[in-house]
Amino acid sequence: MNKFLEDPRFAGVEPFSQKIWLSSPTMHGDEQRWVDNAIETNWVSTVGANINEVEKQVAQRIGVKYAVALSCGTAALHLATKLAGERLYGQARPNQGTLQGHRVFCSDMTFDASINPVAYEDGEAVFIDTERDGTDREADRRRRPVRTAQRCNCQCFRCTDGVELHG
Secondary structure: OOOHOOOOOOOOOOOOOOOOOOOOOOOHHHHHHHHHHHHHHOOOOOOOOOOOOHHHHHHHHOOOOHHHHOHHHHHHHHHHHHHHHHHOOOOOOOOOOOOOOOEEEOOOOOHHHOOOHHHHHHOOEEEEEEOOOOOOOHHHHHHHHHHHHHOOOOOOOOEEEEEOOOO
């Protein structure tokens, strides 16, 4: 189960005795009522009156004709990555991703769901180092992609996967 502990780089590391939850779900007030309503009306789906209303209100708020609500943040990242690839490089051929043959800067301190869309679209993720001291100073943040591109001898980057861990 903990085969990684056999790796000498993890010498002295002890696994946690209990799970430490990143974020446990909580529902109260309106959230509980909305979930109960979705179950009672058989709209536990990616369609329904609530989804239609969210799309309508978002479209109105940002001043566009349509908006699309997706089932999760991962799906939203995938759609955004696909559309960015099409905008930058054109529509992909059948059975190919929009980022095929292209590199995308990605943070090395993130959840894998933020990197997966780059792979889904056949791109190559190039991980930008997180600062070791954790300060992530603004000036360092702006220079980091340039340092990474120089280190991996990359000539041209046009796409960055910008995801903030923990929202």
